[in-house]
Amino acid sequence: MNQQAIIEKTWEVVDELKQLAVYQEMKRALKELMENNQTKPLFDQFTSAKQAFEEVSKYSKHHPDYSKVSQAFQQAKIALFSSSQYQTYISSKKEFDAILSEFTDQINQRFEGLTFEANHSCQTR
Secondary structure (H helix, E strand, O other): OOHHHHHHHHHHHHHHHHHHHHHHHHHHHHHHHHHOOOHHHHHHHHHHHHHHHHHHHHHHHHHHOOHHHHHHHHHHHHHHOOOHHHHHHHHHHHHHHHHHHHHHHHHHOOOOOOOHHHHOOOOOO
């Protein structure tokens, strides 16, 4: 099997993963989070506060607005993260991530022992 055939099979697997109910739920929850009249402003506030925080963080506590911006960021984060729509999204994302992790773990197990690092240590005693 050549590399192109492997890539094509990979895309087939991706398409199958996208058909899983948990993926569909994650996608629906994200759309709801982004379009809901209650959570969209929370998301926008969080994004804006995060950008401001990243900007003042360059100067750490030496920036005159660090404390104010940091507090605003924490408040925006708590408001968004405590919303039920966000919790639904995170729950389905964690479930889907677990499926992907299990999938990649199984692939990695097939290649176990085939790398130099796995069989030999570079440390000396």
